[in-house]
Amino acid sequence: MKAIIFKGVNRLALEERPEPAITHADDVVVRIDSTGICGTDRNIYLGNFKAREGVILGHESVGVVAAVGPAVRNFKAGDRVIVNPTLNCGRCDFCQRGELNFCDNKAGSEIGVDRDGTFASHSVFPEQFLYKLPKGMEFSRAVVVEPLACVLNNAKAANLRAEDDVAIIGAGPIGMVWGLYAQRVALRTTMLENNPFRIQFARKHLERVIDSGADNAVAAAIAANGGRKFRVVVDTTGVMLERSLELVSKGGCVVLMGFNAGYKATIHPLTLVGNGIRIIGAGDYNSQIFPAAIDLAATLPLESLVTHQIGLDEYEKAFGLIAGGSNNAAYGAMKVVIRS
Ligand SMILES: [Zn+2]
Ligand SMILES: [Zn+2]
Structure with missing residues (x-):
């Protein structure tokens, strides 16, 4: 063969x-x-x-x-x-x-x-x-x-609930599966993506898609979510932990799914402790x-x-x-x- x-x-x-x-x-x-x-x-x-x-x-x-x-x-x-x-x-x-x-x-x-x-x-x-x-x-x-099994496993780890608003960074295949799923089970779903093809593709399937290449992308995403930060932020790119922490609300969590061996991020533990924020890696x-x-x-x-x-x-x-x-x-x- x-x-x-x-x-x-x-x-x-x-x-x-x-x-x-x-x-x-x-x-x-x-x-x-x-x-x-x-x-x-x-x-x-x-x-x-x-x-x-x-x-x-x-x-x-x-x-x-x-x-x-x-x-x-x-x-x-x-x-x-x-x-x-x-x-x-x-x-x-x-x-x-x-x-x-x-x-x-x-x-x-x-x-x-x-x-x-x-x-x-x-x-x-x-x-x-x-x-x-x-x-x-x-x-x-x-x-x-x-x-989809990967997405379900990570949504379970994030304890995703019906009253949660979700931000997804990266409209690749995993991000889009997340989008379809979150749009079904969660309160509001917002996609952030900077590639023109993927923005256009995502807009056909998802209600809220923000151009993450724009200067005010974080503010625009929060505005599109009724002025609220997000209970669940999913980084499917593997290089957006800092941005994820800008988007996540108090008591919320950041789910890391993409991987990039070269990426490192600086975290201020007090931000997590003081705001009850969890960072989750749940594997595939x-x-x-x-x-x-x-x-x-x-x-x-x-x-x-x-x-x-x-x-x-x-x-x-x-x-x-x-x-x-x-x-x-x-x-x-x-x-x-x-x-x-
Ligand atoms: Zn074993
Ligand atoms: Zn695979």
Whole structure:
């Protein structure tokens, strides 16, 4: 089969690989339909996130069961499935505490990072990390469930409530999933974004979108929120903690989701102590929340975030659309999906 291989920083290749085989009794081979390109894939490509050279990239994935091992009970060939790509060992201290996304034994099991991923025609997973797609849910929607699981996990960590107003910094795919979700469950949602393509895109889906490149962006966002600061501020860029702290209200919290290894911020602890502000890092998602994300996707138009569906062969074009070099203005895509 053909697969997109990570060859080193800024180097990908389409190579021939053997189709994965069943080696454990609970293995399921999935014929991959499509896989979203994630910020993680982008960061691997750009050298901001470590991955094993030679690995097949890709993890936000949906497909059809092709073959099952002898111990598999819940799936049969032909079932439409969604992949939960955050494997865990179930035995370490963190797994035992239910903090599955912080499993100590992730090395070698991170799909599309150090274990072969899904930018390929087939991939293999333990049964426990697959879910059936609800009847009628299109692949184009289901392929965005994994980012939704990340958002749900972080919203839960923030204790997001119906009476909260939410500011989201960064209208990339994660920011937009946050926007759709917060607009559904919270009081008011305001997006801050500076890229013209993303501003225009966000305005089609969200009620309040502020150009964060403008001088008075913080004041404009607060004014758009009825003059109030925000109970929940989400930084999906990974470089906006200071700005987040300007936006957050007393008693509120800042949720950090984006990552940028080079970013550091200065914090005045007294501001946090005196105003009851929490800064939260909740990681990607806990596997326990994955079924809820699938359920919720039944009523969230996640497919509206998919702007491009591109074949494996055209991987350079696909990564070009989201990697875009260093020029932020080059963004011309929201969620780009690779069709296997
Ligand atoms: Zn991802
Ligand atoms: Zn573990």
